[in-house]
Amino acid sequence: MATGRPTHTADRGRPANRGRGIPEATVARLPLYLRALTALSERSVPTVSSEELASAAGVNSAKLRKDFSYLGSYGTRGVGYDVEYLVYQISRELGLTQDWPVVIVGIGNLGHALANYGGFASRGFRVAALLDADPAVVGTSAAGLPVRHMDELEDIVEDEQVSIGVITTPPGAAQQVCDRLVAAGVTSILNFAPTVLSVPDGVDVRKVDLSIELQILAFHEQRKAGEEAEQALAAPAAAKAAASSGPSSEPVVPAAADRPARTAAKLRRAAASGTDGDLPAVMPA
Amino acid sequence: MATGRPTHTADRGRPANRGRGIPEATVARLPLYLRALTALSERSVPTVSSEELASAAGVNSAKLRKDFSYLGSYGTRGVGYDVEYLVYQISRELGLTQDWPVVIVGIGNLGHALANYGGFASRGFRVAALLDADPAVVGTSAAGLPVRHMDELEDIVEDEQVSIGVITTPPGAAQQVCDRLVAAGVTSILNFAPTVLSVPDGVDVRKVDLSIELQILAFHEQRKAGEEAEQALAAPAAAKAAASSGPSSEPVVPAAADRPARTAAKLRRAAASGTDGDLPAVMPA
DNA sequence: CAATCTTTGTGCACACGTTCACAAACGCAT
DNA sequence: ATGCGTTTGTGAACGTGTGCACAAAGATTG
Structure with missing residues (x-):
């Protein structure tokens, strides 16, 4: 998920994309590349081609090359990219060469x-403090750090120069906590x-939401079930047609046929709900 | 973040987008709308305009209307949308009217x-089982459910017709666990x-990664620091120009000037790192 | 029933992101 | 030094997503 950057105030007319304007989609992939590169670095691999790295990061190689081209030209034609150098460049671009104190609230x-x-600890991020409003939790410790009271928030943010806050409170308290973080000087928030x-304006928010992710998966799962139900209906006819033709022809049976358990479960599911319920059950008043 | 759907096999040439092809971006927003609508429903609000709902969901109202138009025309011009009806339609579209058993591994x-x-429990999702490979964890209980051994995975997936799996193992075990889930019949995976x-093909993966989110925030944080450093350099001149003009004119001081703590912290940060380090520190061999 | 006001649904233009395909650049062998 | 194989960097085409702006449609009032 990505919360778009806040409409970027003071955007004096730059020539489209050059100079420092790295596309948001690219920024979101840089950490992925960095992780793959770090693994290569630990295995002392000196260079890597865009094809190999793309495969390790699970993306298209052309996309990867274009992404790197926004950072500058750090590759060598005919050879590939220098792993160590690329690790350094990406780290620097992402701002990981400096220390980022973070507070977790809730x-x-x-x-x-x-x-x-x-x-968390890796890549320059450091938990500066754990905060909670509940007196029963304050004073206990987690991960070797004491849980401190919300009232200390402002002092901690100032003293430790915290600019990133993580919100893991119940939903009802989130906006209030967010406001306090922002007022104290935090300009980036990760909201769980x-x-x-x-x-x-000027404050970035990114959100991570388990429930939303599951709902998106459920949507696609339902769609898949619906499609397999359609295929199952079409399959007998196709199979019959295939049987009537010579044995040298390709089997027309859908690819899903070799996964009996999966298909069976989905068909049962598709039958249970309306699969193709185009008729609205209730009309609005 | 969004892991694209797996290139949709059997995509018979549809007229671009009509029929059932809801854009991925729209699908990702539906849960957001649903949450806002549920809140309205609990307050017994009968109808809502696109403007109000968009504001509650934090999106543009035109976007929201276009999103809903993919589901069909469920609004009434001059009035707005029927809250209850919309809750039902979105729930149905997302597949939340059925039961989704989920296994958590790790x-x-x-x-x-x-x-x-x-x-988790809400919106049709139900934790069917908790699984772990560590004998020390197996047998304990979490959230009222017993932690069972990985070896039971296949039986559980089959018996409970699980199609969604959540991976919360250490990184080294994730691919192995993923393979077992898929082999057992799981077709949607949420990877932490x-x-x-x-x-x-045919299996959806979505990922949630704290470290990546933080790195993206750090990038923007660094960018903001760099911009404010530039502004701070330009500010004295502008302030001088403003002072020389009449008192009735607008102040030319940058907006950030009223947030001393935030600005100060960023400038210190910008000074600490190279701010505008366009010169590479090391060249590749 | 006509005039007016509100709000949806969508055509259109534009921005952003992805992928293909290929010329230019480089290492290496001969 | 020349040629060959490899891999980058990017132009161009395409697809997706966003937001404006407005006509059409319904509600409401006199």
Whole structure:
């Protein structure tokens, strides 16, 4: 998911995209490349081709080359990219060569888990403080850090120069916490609460929402079930046609036929719901 | 973030987008609308205009109307949309009117947190089982459910007709777990491990990665710091020009000037790193 | 029933993102 | 030094997503 950057105030007319205007889609992929490159670096691989790296990162090689072209020309034709150099360039571009203190607000199950998360400490991110409003939680510790009270938020943000905040509170408290973070000087927020946050210009918000991800998966799952149901209806006729032709012809049976369990489950599901329920069950008043 | 749907096999030439082809971007927003609508429904609001709903969901109203137009024409001109009816239509479109059993594999801190997550149980999603490979974890319980051993995976997926799996294992185990899930019949995977998963056609993967989100925020944070540094350099001249003109004219001081803490922190940060480090520090061999 | 007001649904233009395909550039062997 | 194989960097075509602006459609009022 990506929350678009906040309409970029003071955007003096740049020549379309050159100079420093790295496309948002590219920025979102740089961490992916960086991870793959770091793995290569640990195996002491000196250079890598766009094809190999693209495969490792799960993207198209042309896309990867274009992405890198926005950073400058760091490859060598006929050879590929220097792994170490690319790691450095991407790290620098992403701002990972500096220290990023982060506060986590809301130390419930999720906040606790994030505090312990390994991927946090790496890449220049450092948990500066854990905060919670609940007196029962304040004073306990998580991941070796004490949970401090919300009232200390402003002081911590100022003292530690925190510019990134992570919200893992219940949805009801999220906007309030967000406002306090912003007022204290935080300009980037990662929101795990299922709430739409409103922030002033110049503050970035990205959201992570388990429920939304599952709903998107469910949509595609339902669509797949519907399609297989259609294919199942069309299959007998096709099979019959195939049987009537010579044995040298390609089998016309749908590819899904070799996955009995999956297909069976989906068909049962498609039968259970209306599959193709184009008729509205209730009309509005 | 969005993992594109797997190139949609059997895509008989549809007239561009009509019939059932809801754009991916629209699908990703439907859960957002649904949440806002559910809140309105609980407050017994009968109808809502695109403007109001768009504001609640944090999107443009024209976009929202276009999104709804893909589902059909469920609004009434001059009035707006019937809240209850829209809730039903979106739920049906997303497949939330049916039951979606889900398995969570990897019951560490994060898996534990997700099992307890409230947004899980709602909207038709049900945790069918918690799985882990570690004998020390198997047998314990989380969120009232027993943690079962990985070896039971295949039986559970078949018995409970699970089609969605959530991976919260360490990165090293993710691909292996993914393969087993797919082999067992799971066709949608939500991956929390920082790994690129490869799956056969017809299987959807979506990923959630804290580290990537933070890196994207860091990039924009760095960019903002650089811009403010530029403005700070240009500001004195502008301020001088403003002072020389009459008191009735608008102040030319940049908007950031009323946020001392934020600006100060960023400038310190910009000074610490190269801000505009266009000169490469090391050249490749 | 006509005039007016509100709000939807969508045509259109534009911005953004993706992919193909190929010339230019480089290493290496002969 | 020349030629050959490899791989980058990017122009161009295409597809997707966004937002404006407005006609059409319904509600409402007199």
